[in-house]
Amino acid sequence: MSSPPTPTPLVVGIDLGTTNSLAAVRAGKGARVLRDRDGEPLIPSVVCFHPDGRTIVGREAKALRLSHPDRTVFSVKRLIGRSVRDLDAEVRSLPYRVVAGERDLPRVQIGDRALSPEAISALVLQEVKATAEQALGAPVQKAVVTVPAWFDDAQRQATKDAAALAGLECLRILNEPTAAALAYGIDGSKDGTALVYDLGGGTFDVSILRIDDGVFRVLSTAGDTHLGGDDFDNLLVDRILASFAKAGSSARPSDPYVLQAVRAAAESLKIRLSTEGSATLDLDLDLDSTDGGGRLSLTVTRAEFEAAIAPLVQRTLDCVQRAVKDAGLRIDQIDDVVLVGGSTRIPLVRERLEALVGRKPHTGVDPDLAVALGASIQADVLAGNDRSLLLLDVIPLSLGIETLGGAVQKLILRNSTIPTSRTEEFSTGVDGQTSVDLAIYQGERELARDCRQLGRFKLRGIPAMPAGLPRIAVTFLVDADGVLRVNARETRTGVEAGIQVVPSYGLSRDEVRQMMLDSIENAQADYLAREAIDVRNKAEAMVRGTQKALQMAELPPDQTYAVQKAVKALQKLLAANAEAAALKAGCDDLTKVTASIADDVISSAVTKALREEEQR
Numbered sequence: 211m212s213s214p215p216t217p218t219p220l221v222v223g224i225d226l227g228t229t230n231s232l233a234a235v236r237a238g239k240g241a242r243v244l245r246d247r248d249g250e251p252l253i254p255s256v257v258c259f260h261p262d263g264r265t266i267v268g269r270e271a272k273a274l275r276l277s278h279p280d281r282t283v284f285s286v287k288r289l290i291g292r293s294v295r296d297l298d299a300e301v302r303s304l305p306y307r308v309v310a311g312e313r314d315l316p317r318v319q320i321g322d323r324a325l326s327p328e329a330i331s332a333l334v335l336q337e338v339k340a341t342a343e344q345a346l347g348a349p350v351q352k353a354v355v356t357v358p359a360w361f362d363d364a365q366r367q368a369t370k371d372a373a374a375l376a377g378l379e380c381l382r383i384l385n386e387p388t389a390a391a392l393a394y395g396i397d398g399s400k401d402g403t404a405l406v407y408d409l410g411g412g413t414f415d416v417s418i419l420r421i422d423d424g425v426f427r428v429l430s431t432a433g434d435t436h437l438g439g440d441d442f443d444n445l446l447v448d449r450i451l452a453s454f455a456k457a458g459s460s461a462r463p464s465d466p467y468v469l470q471a472v473r474a475a476a477e478s479l480k481i482r483l484s485t486e487g488s489a490t491l492d493l494d495l496d497l498d499s500t501d502g503g504g505r506l507s508l509t510v511t512r513a514e515f516e517a518a519i520a521p522l523v524q525r526t527l528d529c530v531q532r533a534v535k536d537a538g539l540r541i542d543q544i545d546d547v548v549l550v551g552g553s554t555r556i557p558l559v560r561e562r563l564e565a566l567v568g569r570k571p572h573t574g575v576d577p578d579l580a581v582a583l584g585a586s587i588q589a590d591v592l593a594g595n596d597r598s599l600l601l602l603d604v605i606p607l608s609l610g611i612e613t614l615g616g617a618v619q620k621l622i623l624r625n626s627t628i629p630t631s632r633t634e635e636f637s638t639g640v641d642g643q644t645s646v647d648l649a650i651y652q653g654e655r656e657l658a659r660d661c662r663q664l665g666r667f668k669l670r671g672i673p674a675m676p677a678g679l680p681r682i683a684v685t686f687l688v689d690a691d692g693v694l695r696v697n698a699r700e701t702r703t704g705v706e707a708g709i710q711v712v713p714s715y716g717l718s719r720d721e722v723r724q725m726m727l728d729s730i731e732n733a734q735a736d737y738l739a740r741e742a743i744d745v746r747n748k749a750e751a752m753v754r755g756t757q758k759a760l761q762m763a764e765l766p767p768d769q770t771y772a773v774q775k776a777v778k779a780l781q782k783l784l785a786a787n788a789e790a791a792a793l794k795a796g797c798d799d800l801t802k803v804t805a806s807i808a809d810d811v812i813s814s815a816v817t818k819a820l821r822e823e824e825q826r
């Protein structure tokens with residue numbers, strides 16, 4: 211008897227969004243979104259911790275935002291993998307309480323419970339998983355989860371952790387723009403550049419992708435974390451409230467229920483204006499007023515709406531131009547324009563974007579579903595069903611470790627295609643040192659103080675040796691999800707230690723961009739600061755090396771005196787924190803004295819000591 215064929219493992223693609231989340235699965239040549247029992251694909255990324263003890267996720271939770279503002283958590287994606295310090299302004303605008311937990315990580319305080327953003331995201335993912343399982347009639351254990359292209363290691367790792375908490379093995383963290391491009395059939399089989407324009411409810415992202423030999427690289431990103439359809443709604447809300455006021459209504463805009471009803475009416479008006487030339491709103495707020503003050507009829511034309519939102523649309527276009535420029539491209543070098551997010555259904559958005567880029571955007575895929583659909587295509591590749599596609603991404607900022615004097619030695623450069631790894635050898639700086647501290651940094655600047663520390667660890671158990679002798683191989687490995695592991699190994703003894711970068715904080719896309727700009731602006735100053743550190747390290751090594759050599763060599767007293775004099779002069783300069791040029795001159799003087807010694811005893815000893823120092 212033969213065993214039944216093993217069913218192909220189900221791997222779904224999940225778009226874990228700020229506002230809504232959803233799952234999709236590959237079906238035949240295409241992909242299909244997994245809908246709930248009511249046929250709804252979008253699950254609001256909202257969790258309500260009801261006072262009656264229930265945890266409610268999705269549409270029902272969204273409806274409870276008003277009645278339980280302090281117990282209903284939304285937009286948790288804005289918090290994940292970041293620190294409270296980084297989130298300061300963001301946190302103040304939220305109706306629920308965010309407090310600082312261990313390592314300054316945010317915790318959402320609900321009654322006496324302090325929940326991590328990962329745990330709350332996990333509840334959303336569980337709901338997505340349950341919906342997918344119900345739609346497929348089979349268990350789902352594996353997924354590809356998407357994140358914004360500008361998410362850093364910590365934010366990616368935190369998203370992976372959330373998936374694990376939800377009982378999902380996350381096979382890959384995929385960049386949202388890459389997923390969107392895939393959904394539109396940009397599958398890497400043709401080289402080119404794509405512009406992904408993602409305008410949702412609360413955020414705007416634009417990414418420029420380069421596709422070469424099946425490899426997707428994010429060349430640049432830009433956007434605004436607080437710009438989207440909600441802002442268009444707000445403009446209409448203002449208009450409606452002004453009409454109420456003009457009509458002498460008694461409706462109070464400060465009442466949250468009135469405001470919510472007005473906001474819902476504004477959104478529906480906006481959506482109708484995407485297909486109609488004008489739309490009329492008949493609002494009855496059902497207030498206990500006898501003067502009919504709760505009733506309003508208002509007609510808004512598409513032209514009026516477009517005039518109101520035009521400045522906001524222009525802001526998105528400014529970002530597009532910036533992203534194209536940052537990618538080192540001209541706008542006419544963009545091959546494909548891909549639309550993501552519900553607000554790209556607005557005709558003015560499409561028209562203005564088309565006019566700017568000079569290309570018709572692809573519109574064949576529902577912009578709300580594109581990211582999940584694309585993720586499901588990648589999921590299928592990882593499940594082993596489709597071997598024609600190879601998808602790779604790049605890391606957004608360089609990674610390195612702090613070396614002597616506070617400089618950063620970069621091991622993995624920004625834009626390296628992942629997965630990637632690199633090993634470099636370092637050594638100790640002090641005689642008899644039995645442990646080294648390794649501090650890991652992310653950023654483009656030369657000095658550790660200007661980069662972001664991602665984590666640190668200690669390598670212990672190094673046998674006591676003279677400085678520069680231990681050989682410590684440090685390996686940086688960034689896996690396919692962009693998660694970093696660092697390992698250090700003393701090669702003689704084999705002692706080793708390592709760390710997987712823990713999400714102590716994350717960076718927003720704006721911060722990544724700012725760090726890039728800072729590195730360009732400060733390039734000259736950084737170069738000089740780095741040079742000063744290098745010269746100082748060299749001078750210190752020369753002093754140490756020469757002193758050792760003097761002990762080993764038997765020199766005539768006059769030569770010993772000359773060498774000692776040059777060493778002392780250099781030590782004096784070091785003690786006085788002399789500038790790089792003076793230290794360099796001091797090093798040169800010492801080299802001259804040692805080089806002139808006939809039997810080369812000292813210069814060879816110094817050269818050896820220096821070589822060891824350089825390896826560090």
Ligand code: AMP
Pocket residue numbers: 229230409410411412438439440477480481482484550551552553554555556577578
């Ligand atoms: P997303 O965050 O991608 O789900 O996008 C949600 C945003 O898209 C909300 O602000 C919606 O009001 C908006 N939206 C959805 N459909 C339309 C439409 N047909 N016209 C204009 N805006 C829309």
